[in-house]
Structure formats: structure tokens, C-alpha cells
Amino acid sequence: MLWSKAREIEPYVMSQDLRREIKELIVKELNLEGRDPTAIQDDAPLFGEGLGLDSLDALQLAMSVEEHFGVRIPEGDAARPIFKSVAALADHVARSLSAPGAAPPRS
Amino acid sequence: MRIWITGIGIVSSLGASARETFTRLSAGERGLSRIDLFDVTGQRATLGAQVRGVDVPAGPLWSRTTAFALVAVKEALAEAGIDPRRSRVGLVVGGTTAGMFENEVRVAGMMSGALPTAPVPELRSHPLSSTADALDEAIGPFRRARNVASACSSGVTALALARAWLLEGEFDAVVAGGTDGLCRLTLSGFNALSAIDPEPCRPFDQNRRGLNLGEGAGFLVLERAAPGKKPIAELAGVALAAEAHHITNPEGEGRTAARVMREALARGNVSPADVDYVNAHGTGTPLNDAMESKAIRAVFGAETERVWVSSSKAQIGHTLAAAGAIETAIAAMCVRERLLPPTAGLVTPDPACDVRHVREAVRMDRVRAVVSSSFGFGGMDAAAVVTEPELAPEPDATRRRVVVSAASVAGPRGLGDGGGLDRGEQAAGAAPDEALSLDPARARRQDRSARLCSAVAHAALDGHASRERCGVVFGSAFSSVDDAAAFVQRIFEKGPRLASPADFPNLVPSSPVGHASIYEALLGPALATADVGASGESAIATAFELVASGDADAFVAGAVAVRSRLIDQVFHPLFDDGRTRAPRSECCAAVVLEREGVARAVAIVEAVRIAREGEPLELGAPLSGARAFGAASPRVLEAALAKTSWAGVPVSSVELGVGSNEAAGAAAMAAATRAIARGETRHALVLGGRPGVSYAFVLRAPEHA
Numbered sequence: 001m002l003w004s005k006a007r008e009i010e011p012y013v014m015s016q017d018l019r020r021e022i023k024e025l026i027v028k029e030l031n032l033e034g035r036d037p038t039a040i041q042d043d044a045p046l047f048g049e050g051l052g053l054d055s056l057d058a059l060q061l062a063m064s065v066e067e068h069f070g071v072r073i074p075e076g077d078a079a080r081p082i083f084k085s086v087a088a089l090a091d092h093v094a095r096s097l098s099a100p101g102a103a104p105p106r107s
Numbered sequence: 108m109r110i111w112i113t114g115i116g117i118v119s120s121l122g123a124s125a126r127e128t129f130t131r132l133s134a135g136e137r138g139l140s141r142i143d144l145f146d147v148t149g150q151r152a153t154l155g156a157q158v159r160g161v162d163v164p165a166g167p168l169w170s171r172t173t174a175f176a177l178v179a180v181k182e183a184l185a186e187a188g189i190d191p192r193r194s195r196v197g198l199v200v201g202g203t204t205a206g207m208f209e210n211e212v213r214v215a216g217m218m219s220g221a222l223p224t225a226p227v228p229e230l231r232s233h234p235l236s237s238t239a240d241a242l243d244e245a246i247g248p249f250r251r252a253r254n255v256a257s258a259c260s261s262g263v264t265a266l267a268l269a270r271a272w273l274l275e276g277e278f279d280a281v282v283a284g285g286t287d288g289l290c291r292l293t294l295s296g297f298n299a300l301s302a303i304d305p306e307p308c309r310p311f312d313q314n315r316r317g318l319n320l321g322e323g324a325g326f327l328v329l330e331r332a333a334p335g336k337k338p339i340a341e342l343a344g345v346a347l348a349a350e351a352h353h354i355t356n357p358e359g360e361g362r363t364a365a366r367v368m369r370e371a372l373a374r375g376n377v378s379p380a381d382v383d384y385v386n387a388h389g390t391g392t393p394l395n396d397a398m399e400s401k402a403i404r405a406v407f408g409a410e411t412e413r414v415w416v417s418s419s420k421a422q423i424g425h426t427l428a429a430a431g432a433i434e435t436a437i438a439a440m441c442v443r444e445r446l447l448p449p450t451a452g453l454v455t456p457d458p459a460c461d462v463r464h465v466r467e468a469v470r471m472d473r474v475r476a477v478v479s480s481s482f483g484f485g486g487m488d489a490a491a492v493v494t495e496p497e498l499a500p501e502p503d504a505t506r507r508r509v510v511v512s513a514a515s516v517a518g519p520r521g522l523g524d525g526g527g528l529d530r531g532e533q534a535a536g537a538a539p540d541e542a543l544s545l546d547p548a549r550a551r552r553q554d555r556s557a558r559l560c561s562a563v564a565h566a567a568l569d570g571h572a573s574r575e576r577c578g579v580v581f582g583s584a585f586s587s588v589d590d591a592a593a594f595v596q597r598i599f600e601k602g603p604r605l606a607s608p609a610d611f612p613n614l615v616p617s618s619p620v621g622h623a624s625i626y627e628a629l630l631g632p633a634l635a636t637a638d639v640g641a642s643g644e645s646a647i648a649t650a651f652e653l654v655a656s657g658d659a660d661a662f663v664a665g666a667v668a669v670r671s672r673l674i675d676q677v678f679h680p681l682f683d684d685g686r687t688r689a690p691r692s693e694c695c696a697a698v699v700l701e702r703e704g705v706a707r708a709v710a711i712v713e714a715v716r717i718a719r720e721g722e723p724l725e726l727g728a729p730l731s732g733a734r735a736f737g738a739a740s741p742r743v744l745e746a747a748l749a750k751t752s753w754a755g756v757p758v759s760s761v762e763l764g765v766g767s768n769e770a771a772g773a774a775a776m777a778a779a780t781r782a783i784a785r786g787e788t789r790h791a792l793v794l795g796g797r798p799g800v801s802y803a804f805v806l807r808a809p810e811h812a
Contacts, residue, residue, distance in 0.1 A: 030609070031551040056355055056552075059300060059608035067605050075301055 018090045022065075026086075029064040030057050042087040050085075058083055065089070071096040108504030110270055111338035111496065113280070114187030114328030115436045116179035119423040120156035120321055123178055125186075128423065128433075129440045132448040133468040137422045139307050139319055144208065145291055149602045152303035156321030156424025157289060167231040168241040170206035172288035175324035175429070176238055177245060180282055184246070186339075187280065187328035191247050194279040198249040199268045200239050201261030201285030203428045203616050206232030207591070208290035214592035214673060215599060224672065226680040234585050234678070235616060235637035238286060250278060251717055253645060256616040257347070257634040258483030259388075259425070261285045262325060262432030263491050264634050267345040268649065269329050271656030274506050276331075284326030284432035292595055293427070294320060295603045296611030300355060308391035310418040310450050311400070311464060313457035318390040321424020325433030332496075340439040343375025343476070343492045343499060347632035347658055349578070349624045350486025354552055354612045357394055361402030363488045363630070368406045368478055371490040374657075376499040379407045381476040382414055382492075384447050385462075386434045388480045389418020390425050391452075395482065400460040402480075417465035421451040431481035431489060438477035438493040445471045484612055485621020487633050506655045510708035511806060513699040514777035514784075515567035517543065517559050519692050522566055537670060537693040538562075549626060554613045555669045556587060557622035559695035564623045564663045567699050576660035578631030579620045580650050581667050581697070582642030584769040585678050586616040586635075589671045619667055631659040639682045642666050643696065643773030644795040644802035650700045651715050651804075660705055665697025665773035696773035698780050710783045710791070710806035718801045726792065726805060729753050733790035736761060736779040738771030744794060747801070753792050771795070776804060783808050 023037035026046075030053065044050045047058060061083070062073035071093050073079050082092040117125040120138030131138070138156045147153040163174040180198075189196060210233045216222035231237060239252040251272065257264040262285030269283035297303050297320055304317040329342060346367040352358040372379065387399055404411050419437055426433055441447055447469040456464055476494040483489075516523065521542040537555075543562035550558055560581050568577070591614045598606050612618055617635040624633040632653060638645035643666025650664030668691060675690045700712065718724045735758045737744045744758040759782075761775040768774075772795030779791040789808040796802050 033547040033551060052548075054353070054356070056300075056353075056609060056612075063299065063605060063608060067601065 015090055015094060018094055019086050022086050022090055025064055025068055026061065029060055040086060043085045046083055046085060065093065069093050069097065108274060109332035109497065109501055110273055110329050110342040111332045111336060112327050112340050112342055112439045112493070113330050113336060113338055114183035114189065115339060115439060116182030116326045117323065117433055117436055118158060118161060118175040118178050119323040119426070119433060120158050121423055123161055124182055125436060125440065129437060129444070132419055132422055132437065133446055135449055135451055135467065137307060137451050139424065142289060142294065144289055147294070149604060150294060151298040152305040154305065154307065154319055155289060156319060158322050164245070167228040168237050168244065170209050170232040170237065170288065172202060172204050172206065172286050173232065173238045173241045175288065175322070176200060176286035176326065177242060179284065179286070179324040179326040180242060181246065183282055183326045183328045189280050189328055191249050195250045195277065197269065197272050197278045197281035198239055198242060198252040199265040199281060199283035200254050201256065201265035201428045201432060202235050202238050202254060202287055203256050203258060203261060204287045204290055204293065205235045205237050207292055208288050211291055211595045214588060215596035217673060217677065218589065218592040219596045224676045226677050230677060230681060234639060236639050248719060253649065254637045255634050255649065256428065257487040258485055258615050258617050259427050260431050260481035260483040260487045260489035261428035262430055263345060263435065263481045263489035264347055265432060266327065266342065266435060266491055267347050267489070267658055268652060270342065270345055271652040271658060273329060273331055274504055274656050280328050280330045282326055282328050284324065285428040286324035287322055287427040287429050289320060289322045291598060292591060292614065295598050295606040296614065298603060299606040299608040299611055302392055304391060307452050308421050309452040309454065310389040310391040310421055311396050311456055311460040312453050313455050315391045315393060315396060317392050318420060318425045321426040323423065323426045323429050323433060325429050325436045327432065327436055338496045340442040341494045341496045341498065343377050343494045343502060344371040345491045346370035346374060347489045349630055349633040350488060351625050351628045351630055352486045354485055354618070354621055354625065357398045357482060358486065359398055361398040361405065363486065364399055364402035364480060364482060365405040367488045367490040368402065368480060371478065371492045375492045375494065375502050377476050377492050377494060379410050381498060382478055383471065383474050384415045384441055384477045386438050386477060386479040387416050387418045388482050389420055389450065391420060396457070397459040399480065400462050403462050411462060414463060415447050415465050415469060416462040417448060417450040419448060431479065434481070435479045435491045435493060438479045441477050442474045442493055442495055445474050447471065447474065484615050485617060485624065485633060487617060487621065507657060508703035509651050509654045509700050509712045510703050510706050511698050511710050511712055511780050512701050512706040512708055513567045513569065514697070514780040515563045516696040516774055516777045517563050518694045522562060552609065553622045554587060554590065556583065556619040556667045557613065559667050559669065560619040560623040561626040563665065563695045563697045564627050567663055567697050568627060573660065574628050574630055576631045577629050578653065578659040578662045579623050579629050579633050580636060580646045580662055580664045581620050582636045582638065582646035582769065583616065583619070583667055584637055584639045584642045585674050587614055588673045590614060592673060631661065639797050640769050641772055641795055641797040641800060641802055642769045643771070647698065647773060647776055647804065648715055648717060648802060651712055654700050654702055661699060661701040663697050663699055665695065666770040667695040668768045668770040669693055691768045694768050694770040694774060696770050696777045698776050708809055709780055710808055712804060713807045714805040716803040720799045724751050724801055724803050726751050726753055726803060729756050730790040732788055733792065734759060734782060734788040735792040735794060736775040737794040738775050747794055756792065772802065779806055
């Protein structure tokens, strides 16, 4: 939970670090063997064309984000805008972590 | 040959008999409740079709899964009036869980170190083969027994193999079906995939959100038609195929789903105009039901407006390996009772599921023919056609000769036609990654077993076999038991919400063949077999039987054994009495079997013999220069040969690195194939087996060679 400590850090640096961390998570969790995380564009689409990921990857990524950051990704269509790109996913994570009483509900 | 269904047995959440299940299905009742078999705290969805009130016999071989099978098999045999102790009866079991529920806590504890890693007798119920072994002990001996798995189409795969066996003419009857029990692993896995509707599921409804898991068993007694026998219905046709598309998602247009329905109809000489009802796979997931509806439209065309369709899964849940057999049994009862059960939970039909839904049970004057479809992870599709007796012209019963055309082995010494294994060199460890030469992007979802199967299938096929009707079958004794244990351990540590959706599909026993089928674009049947130390032999025998019967034109068939702490320290000591306890080397071996005439034959498969303990192996006479191959020591092989007409033939003992290894029989088959290909012999015997069962394959070079 690296991001629990990071809330006071300057926003620009924070978002760059968070994006880098998410890219590393994608490469590792989705077994994108031999792929350089830094080569993933912040705004490139993650699914379909972009990285060529599919719905099974989306489920794995949602689980990994929840494990790694303690942030839940909503199920179904609500996840679409969040999974649009690394930048969108980083925004969702950052917003969830900085929200008052940020600890996500556990069912 | 006509195949008659003469007995049916079902265990479902609606009842522990076919009659009770069918009566309550037709009344629209739903057997769903909160699962209380184990702790479901933290699971996204907790509703399921749990079976209650079935006793599990005492003894280490028994699991709930196997107990369901016992009840259903006994019901089916009783109705048919068949006793395996008095007739020649075969048994085919489709299953994917066996004793997972009973053992998952224990193996997870062994993986985490919380429990000592020891061969406790209760784990005898863990391998898939425990079901056939327990049934054999309880009500056998069966003349031949086989465990098959093709995920959620396993039940229909078992029926296809039973049909192939009946074609041989050496069985009075074959009892075949499927069984599966609920467990933490499958509930957590399907929840991780967001595939479960937290509410009662709604097949074909526009608000459907997924399936409800169920459990149970379905078995059918099949016999060749003969005067004096009284059939419930006729099993007119069965067809198996693979989508070669994706490990969890169905191909959206339903091309393969349509293909198996068409093929099953064609093999039974049944026309779409004869079909009155489709008992659909109808899981209630958004993808399946839309795909399946498209496939039904494609098969039935204008007839779609007339043909009734329903799914039984909203009432008895998705019973996984049992589903295809339970639903084929339901199809037979529909024919006999002239009654069609409804799709429960269907309120607002989805326009994307534009078929003629049975909303409430429909009473018919006749139900002439029924199609039952099943689709499994890895794109393993199957369909069965059940008709009124003698509705259509008699189906073809021609058996075909089978040849072996190629071999491939991967092990610590790399990948090749013999992998260096028959040179007797000892090597421990794993196959070098670079030797497998897989495309990393296309193989990224594959675990170790899947990578080995894909590499070996690729090398064995080497571009010369047609992919259209080529299937793939690999044997594995204990599947991915270490990974399954780790998956369950993670659920205990982190909660079910953090179960890995990507890891779960790889824990399905047929996953390695599913991956190989996708990687190599093989569109024929894909399935796994299990028979402890003879898992490879059982896979090769299965391929032979399904090519001979015309279910496929070719098969890549073999076995895969990956390195595993639990297998080395727990399962081998339990099942491999007195053999080496060293950690085993990795090995994957396969041959290509094809129908005669379409292949570049290395050898004709002259005979496949499977003998129970005490039965003689009928092998015929060896040609001069014949050789025998096997995975046991030369002394053991010579002793086994001494009891046959091949006594005194020189033996080659195939060494598989170190440790006992269930791929050994397949490696011996590969070595024999290579010896014939190189002209070292013209007649080869491959001897394999497990305690209590011997397998023998006789290969002969073609006459003109």
C-alpha cells in the first residue's frame, strides 16, 4: 500500500509515480512478458486495440488494483471509463485514496 | 448401429433420482439455496444448487462427487436391468473436481506450511481417477473404465466415448455420464470471473447477470439396439469440437456451437425438421446465451420459430462436468414423457436470444428429437441428439483403422521426436524454456503444463496434419495440484475477493489441452484424461477410440507431468507403491494418431489392449525383429512380456530423467514410433499400465515400407 503514505506529496510527481506503478502492475499481472512498462503510453487505450487486452485481463487488473492499492473498481459498465487508459485508472486510484475516509468498504 | 438409452440416473439439487428431478423441473421448481457446505463469507455470490441428503460412503477413495456418481450409476443400471458383475459393462466418467471439496483445505495447508506435507490416506480421493476406481470397487469390476474431462462439456464427451466403445462390439453396455461437487475453489473462481448471478439466475433474460453453480451427477446406460430390449430413447448422434478461440470466453458468433449441433444431427441422420426441442447449455451468462441463440438460429434457420428451447440451469444450477449428461438424460425423459420443462427465471427475453422459449412446461403429442448442447472453458463444445427409437435411418457404424504419424517429447534434454529419452541418459529438472520456442504473446496465459502441451503438439504436428478435424488429448494424474492448493490458500489468506480470475481457468483439468487447442488452432475434440500412473496410456487409448469411431480424423495424444512438490511428497508415495521417491523430472510426450489414408503413416496401430489384473493381454504373434518398449525397468518389462505371446522379444526401457512419471507411457509410445520411423524395427509393442490395469499398443510398419 505505497500510496497510503503519498497523499501529501506534490500532485504532479504523485501522478507520475502512480502511473509508473500501474504500468508495472499491468505488465506483471497480465504476463506481458518482455514488454517494457515505460513504453506504455499514459493515454493509450488499454483494451481492444491499444495493448490488446480483453475482458479476462480487465478482471485480473481490477483484482490486482484492489490488492495493491486497496481501491475497488466497480463491476460492469461503470468500469469502462476507469479502464480507458493508464491515466484514467491512475486518476481513479488517486481520487479514491484521497477521498475523506478513503479506506474502501470491505464486504 | 443404433444406440439405445436403457437406463438413466440423476442426482441434482431437486432430488436424488431422475424421476424426482424431472417432475420438479417440469413443475418449474428451483433448487437454489445459500451454500452452507463451507464458509462463504466474503464471496460475491453465495447462492447455489447444493445437493442435500446424499450419504458419502466411508473410505479414503470417497468424495461427495463420487457419492453422487454412485447413486446415479446405480439408478441407471437398475433401470436398465444390468449388473456389471454379470455382463460386459464399460464405465466412462466425466468429472473435474473429484475430492477437491474434501481435500482443498488440506492441500492448501500443505502448500503454506501450516500442515506437514505427508501422504495422508484421505488424499486418495483427490485424483480425478478416484471416481472410477471407487465405483469399480463398489459395484464393478467394469470391463474398462475411463475418466475424461472437457470442463463443462465433460458429460457429453463421456457419452461420445461410450458410443465409440459400443462400436467395438465387445461391450454389452456402457454406463457414461458426469459428476461434480461444489467446492471453495470453483465457487471462488467463478465469482472471481464475475460469472455468478448473486440472485437466482435468468437464462436468456435481458437482465441476466451470470450463472448459479450447482452440483450433482447424471449417468446413462447405453446399449446397442437388439430385439427384446426396451429403450427409453435413442442416442442418435454425438459430436465434439473445439473453438480454438479463448480460454474462458465463447466465440461470439457460435460457429463451433453450431458445428457440433449440425454434426451430431448429421451423424444420427436426423434433420433439423425432426427436432422439436433444444435443451440448451443456457448458463445465464451474457456471453453464452447470446452466442448459443445465434448458433441455434444458424442450425435451424426458419425452423427456429417452431423449435422449443429451454435451459434447466436456473433450476438445478450449472453442474459443470455433470451438466451435459444430466441434460442429455433430461432430453431422453422429454422424449419418453412428451413433456418439455421450462426456463425458470426468464421474465423479459433478450432480443439477442431470439428463440422460441419454453416459459412454462409444454405438453406435446410427440417429442421426436431433442438436441442437448454443452460448452466448456477452453472452447470445448459438444452436442448430443436424442430421438424416439428408430426415428431416423440407422447411423453408420463403420470403424476405421488408425495409424501413428509422428511423435514428440519435451523434457530436461529439450524437445524432439524422442527427446533423447531412449538413450538412457539420466537428467533431472525441467525442459529448457528456449527449447519450447513458444510465442510469448500467444502463450502469455499458459501455465507450465499448457506450455509443454502446446510446444509438444506444435512439434508433433509440424504443419502436416489438417487442423479442422484434429483433436488433442493429454493425460495428467493430478492436474495442477500445487497451483490449485496455492489458489485456495490465497483465498484463506486474502479473502475470496482477491481470488485471481486469470489463475482460475488454468486449474480446470482440461486447461492444458484447451490452451494447446487454442495455440495450435485445433478444431477437433479437446479433452483430458486421468488414470494415475497410466494417464498417458489412457489418453492415447482414448484418441485411438475416437479416431476409430470417426469422432475425429486425428489426435495429438500424450501426457504431461510438471514438477510438483505435492505430487513428489504426497501423491506418488500414495499411489506408486514401492517406486522411486526422488523428485520427478518434467516430461511431456505425445504421438499423432490419424485415420488411415489421410496421414503420412509411420505405423498402423494394429491393436490396443487394456486388461484388468488377471486377464491375459491378447497381442497376436510378433514379427521377427520385433521390439517392446515400456517405462518400467527391463526386468519388470520382461516379466510382463513372459505372460504374453511376445515373451522373449527384446525390450527397451524408456528412462524419464528421475522420479516416477505419468508421462512415461506416452514417452514409450513416442520411442516406439521413432524406432519404426528410423527402420530400427517393423513391429513394436508398447507396454504401460498402473497397479491393476495393463495397457498395450501394437504398432506395425505398413506393408509397402
